[in-house]
Amino acid sequence: MLAVDIQKRVGDLDMAIAFESEGLVTGLFGPSGAGKSTLVNMIAGLVAPDRGRIALDGTVLFDVQSGINLPAYQRHIGYVFQEGRLFPHMTVRKNLDYGRWMAGIAPDQDGMKRIVAMLDIEPLLQRRPGKLSGGERQRVAIGRALMMKPRLLLLDEPLASLDPARKAEIMPYLIRLRDEARIPMVYVSHYARELKRIANVIVRIEAGRVTAFGGPDILTRSDEEAFA
Ligand SMILES: Nc1ncnc2c1ncn2[C@@H]1O[C@H](COP(=O)(O)OP(=O)(O)OP(=O)(O)O)[C@@H](O)[C@H]1O
Numbered sequence: 001m002l003a004v005d006i007q008k009r010v011g012d013l014d015m016a017i018a019f020e021s022e023g024l025v026t027g028l029f030g031p032s033g034a035g036k037s038t039l040v041n042m043i044a045g046l047v048a049p050d051r052g053r054i055a056l057d058g059t060v061l062f063d064v065q066s067g068i069n070l071p072a073y074q075r076h077i078g079y080v081f082q083e084g085r086l087f088p089h090m091t092v093r094k095n096l097d098y099g100r101w102m103a104g105i106a107p108d109q110d111g112m113k114r115i116v117a118m119l120d121i122e123p124l125l126q127r128r129p130g131k132l133s134g135g136e137r138q139r140v141a142i143g144r145a146l147m148m149k150p151r152l153l154l155l156d157e158p159l160a161s162l163d164p165a166r167k168a169e170i171m172p173y174l175i176r177l178r179d180e181a182r183i184p185m186v187y188v189s190h191y192a193r194e195l196k197r198i199a200n201v202i203v204r205i206e207a208g209r210v211t212a213f214g215g216p217d218i219l220t221r222s223d224e225e226a227f228a
Pocket residue numbers: 010011012013030031032033034035036037038039190
């Protein structure tokens with residue numbers, strides 16, 4: 001379970017966000033500037049809340065009252081950014097291995113093979129990111145995050161930089177992560193249609209507040225049409 005109860009002032013935005021999600025995939029939905037990325041950065045340990053508490057499956061990641069603020073590398077949380085952020089000078093294989101190494105995990109050839117097979121990136125292993133399509137790059141970025149055996153995967157608008165054909169290419173892999181690998185995810189998007197396909201729990205965030213919480217059915221037709 002992911003339990004969040006935080007307050008944070010960023011620029012002009014006063015964030016006060018509280019929810020508890022048992023969902024395998026928790027979707028954060030809301031307009032630009034609502035505070036979704038800032039919240040994800042707080043879960044990752046990259047930004048500290050001003051007040052409050054964040055816990056994951058009983059482990060306290062942050063608690064201002066008891067002075068706990070686990071550094072990012074001790075949280076075992078994978079992060080996939082909108083634009084992948086692969087290392088351009090390393091091959092795909094080296095990029096994948098870097099995720100493992102950064103997390104202090106011993107080499108695991110079988111684990112690597114499983115991830116490479118799940119994401120169909122075997123033919124790309126010797127290439128550098130500059131020679132990949134946007135969709136291929138995102139698959140590698142997901143693979144790199146999985147190599148650290150994360151207890152939670154954060155995906156912040158992972159399809160936003162892709163055209164519709166590439167978006168359609170990636171979604172089946174994300175669904176496979178959910179249904180076969182059973183990887184818990186927090187998935188940020190302002191596309192209701194995308195979230196309806198992947199998320200079991202939706203947290204609607206507007207202007208730094210949770211304005212709705214529930215299953216995918218809380219996303220309305222007008223949400224879907226807003227960014228069709
Ligand atoms: N380091 C910062 N300093 C000042 N203001 C910031 C900082 N980081 C974020 N903000 C502001 O906080 C608000 C929330 O930003 P955030 O990126 O979390 O929103 P978001 O919901 O993820 O938006 P988007 O969908 O556009 O990514 C915005 O108004 C942003 O300008």
